[in-house]
Amino acid sequence: MDATFTAEQEEIRRTLRELLLKRCGPEEVRTAVRTEGGYDSALWETLAQQLGLPGLAFPEAYGGVGCSVTELALASEELGRSLAPSPLLATAVLAAPLLLALGSEDQRAALLPRIASGELTAALAVPGASLTIALGLTGDNRGDWAGGGRAGGVQARRTDDGWRLYGQADQVLDGHSAGLLLVAAHTGGFARSRTLLFLVRDSLGRVGSGGSPGATRVRLTSLDETRSQARVQLRDVEAELLGEEGESSDVAGVLASVGDSAAAVLAAEAVGAADRVLERTVEYVKQREQFGRAIGSFQAVKHRLADLYVQVQAARSAAYYAAWATAAGEERVGGLALAQALEALRITSSEAVQLHGGIGFTWEHEAHLYFKRAAGDELLFGPVHRLREHAADAARLFGGGEVAV
Numbered sequence: 001m002d003a004t005f006t007a008e009q010e011e012i013r014r015t016l017r018e019l020l021l022k023r024c025g026p027e028e029v030r031t032a033v034r035t036e037g038g039y040d041s042a043l044w045e046t047l048a049q050q051l052g053l054p055g056l057a058f059p060e061a062y063g064g065v066g067c068s069v070t071e072l073a074l075a076s077e078e079l080g081r082s083l084a085p086s087p088l089l090a091t092a093v094l095a096a097p098l099l100l101a102l103g104s105e106d107q108r109a110a111l112l113p114r115i116a117s118g119e120l121t122a123a124l125a126v127p128g129a130s131l132t133i134a135l136g137l138t139g140d141n142r143g144d145w146a147g148g149g150r151a152g153g154v155q156a157r158r159t160d161d162g163w164r165l166y167g168q169a170d171q172v173l174d175g176h177s178a179g180l181l182l183v184a185a186h187t188g189g190f191a192r193s194r195t196l197l198f199l200v201r202d203s204l205g206r207v208g209s210g211g212s213p214g215a216t217r218v219r220l221t222s223l224d225e226t227r228s229q230a231r232v233q234l235r236d237v238e239a240e241l242l243g244e245e246g247e248s249s250d251v252a253g254v255l256a257s258v259g260d261s262a263a264a265v266l267a268a269e270a271v272g273a274a275d276r277v278l279e280r281t282v283e284y285v286k287q288r289e290q291f292g293r294a295i296g297s298f299q300a301v302k303h304r305l306a307d308l309y310v311q312v313q314a315a316r317s318a319a320y321y322a323a324w325a326t327a328a329g330e331e332r333v334g335g336l337a338l339a340q341a342l343e344a345l346r347i348t349s350s351e352a353v354q355l356h357g358g359i360g361f362t363w364e365h366e367a368h369l370y371f372k373r374a375a376g377d378e379l380l381f382g383p384v385h386r387l388r389e390h391a392a393d394a395a396r397l398f399g400g401g402e403v404a405v
Helices: 007-023 026-033 041-050 069-082 088-102 105-117 251-287 299-327 334-355 357-361 367-381 384-394
Strands: 122-125 154-159 162-173 180-187 194-200 215-219 229-241
Touching (some): 007 041, 041 105, 069 088, 069 251, 069 299, 088 105, 088 162, 088 180, 162 180, 180 229, 251 299, 251 334, 299 334, 334 357, 334 367, 334 384
Parallel strands (some): 122 180
Antiparallel strands (some): 154 162, 180 194, 194 229
16 A cells, blocks of 8 residues: 555645635535535535536546545545535435446436536435445345335335335435435335335436425435435335346445445545544644643643544544555445544544633534534444444454454
8 A cells, every 4th residue: 555645636635625725614614504405506516617526536438537536535534624515425425436336328428427517416315214224334235224125115116117116215415405316225025125226317307396206305404514414205206227127236235335435435524524623622722821821731631632633643544544445446444444533523523622611612613513523424324333343243353253354
């Protein structure tokens, strides 16, 4: 592994940091999350059309830049520093890789260039609150999380004119604003039970009101406003199978692979947030005085900050390794990196609130935004102990069998 960044990678980080410092401060974040889409559409247009962020890890044949998960992780680290709300995670990290891996050539050619340009956003919808299981991060995704033929979940039924979907998906990231839905649904009943992925779209690539009849999307009130979530209800909704009809594909395996790369990107994003909130805390303790001296000069405060620094740097190393390993084809490393990064962000943001004193508890200060990001991400993609437990089970560390190397 080469731990140094290339000139292109450094340029991605520098350009993004400069742009976000100018256009995505705490007040801009608060304004953006209260818009209908939940993000600054003008900033998203700049990120997409001028910097090519949605297509950063796409092949050039589909309008992408041709980079890897490593570059996408570095970009996400900068977005995490500012808590910039955007559809990048839902579109480029979760939905687009599934479309690239499982879609037919016609589907890829029609949709991926529009996603790469930022014209079209997408979201992955899985039944209930099963996102981390579907991605193979906290459990085996070859089970019946998509419904298993029972009431609940999302069911797909074959008709004379195509496929129809029924059911409900919660915790759909950016599901209220996405122009394209990738829906995981159960089909085949008990005899031929399987989970497939479907596209829900109309001729303009929109769903919900004015789009596909029977699809209702409601934006949810979430703990972390910078990470928009929606509930998607499907009632006899027309859908298109992702991939070719009659082709057998390992949907669970592809979901797990995408989950591993998504975990690496999320880990880098969490490290960016933890690093920024630590920087802000260090700046503050140098200025706040108590007993006639800056509180940062007290040994107890120095020790706490030193511990946080070590934890953030360790999480950064794990996130960078996971991004590199995923790009190199190594599997089952993203979950552990994500666990370490989420833990570092939780502890760092909690200490930030404490060390900021009274102002750290107020709505006016940005510390609470990082604390909510930490809590919200652990609810969505964790908890940390489940991520580690599943990684240990996958490696057979405590099963009494041979340890996987």
